[in-house]
Amino acid sequence: MADMLVKLYDLPPVERPVARLAERGIVIRRAMPYEKRIVVAWVRESFGDGWADECEAAFGNHPVSCFIATEAGRVTGFACHDSTCRNFFGPIGVAEKVRGAGVGSALLRSCLHAMASQGYAYAIIGGVGPAAFFAESVGAVPIEGSTPGIYRDRLKETRSR
Numbered sequence: 001m002a003d004m005l006v007k008l009y010d011l012p013p014v015e016r017p018v019a020r021l022a023e024r025g026i027v028i029r030r031a032m033p034y035e036k037r038i039v040v041a042w043v044r045e046s047f048g049d050g051w052a053d054e055c056e057a058a059f060g061n062h063p064v065s066c067f068i069a070t071e072a073g074r075v076t077g078f079a080c081h082d083s084t085c086r087n088f089f090g091p092i093g094v095a096e097k098v099r100g101a102g103v104g105s106a107l108l109r110s111c112l113h114a115m116a117s118q119g120y121a122y123a124i125i126g127g128v129g130p131a132a133f134f135a136e137s138v139g140a141v142p143i144e145g146s147t148p149g150i151y152r153d154r155l156k157e158t159r160s161r
Contacts, residue, residue: 003146004125006089006138008116014109017102021069026076026098028106030114031066033059039068042075043093051091058083067110069094069103079107081115081123085150089115089125105137112138127151 018028031039036059044052058066058080069077077094084090089111094104115123125134127149134140 001127001129001147001151002131003143003149004128004131004134004140005143006112006123006125006134006140008112008120008123011109011112011116011138014106014113017106017109021102021106024101026069026071026101026103028067028069028103028110030110031059031064031068031078033064035068039066039075039078043078046095047091047093051093054083054091055080065111065114067107067114069098069107071098077103077107079104079111081111084126085124087115087120087122087124088150089123090127104133108134108137 021028036056040052040056040059043055055066055078058064061082065082066078066080068075075095076098077092079089079092081089089108092104092107092111094107112123124143125140128134128140128142131140131142
């Protein structure tokens with residue numbers, strides 16, 4: 001899976017999609033430090049240990065670099081930035097029951113706008129699976145030669161020596 005690059009100075013707005021979701025009872029916001037245990041547990045249960053580890057790292061940043069979607073007080077999605085590497089977006093995950101409602105796009109844009117406000121001009125989306133989603137949502141483009149990128153199995157490389 002290749003990495004992708006997105007221009008943070010040319011992002012689509014986030015306010016309208018977030019407001020539309022709020023009308024449906026889905027809130028998009030930055031996670032708070034005291035929510036770490038709940039959010040990381042949800043990510044682990046929904047998407048596995050690897051993403052949970054990255055999400056946990058995002059809670060160590062100041063401000064927290066994890067955004068969440070909630071519905072009726074329950075986590076339904078998350079997105080992080082600056083968790084595995086600085087200037088990297090991801091991971092991102094949305095509960096199946098709200099997929100297709102714009103939650104992923106709103107989480108993505110919220111994170112990228114936060115990165116832009118911190119002074120980044122570009123963001124790297126690491127190890128992209130659904131490239132079309134990122135291209136359509138924020139105009140991301142593939143980075144040539146970026147596979148396997150930072151997500152190669154460095155422990156495996158060490159064990160084989």
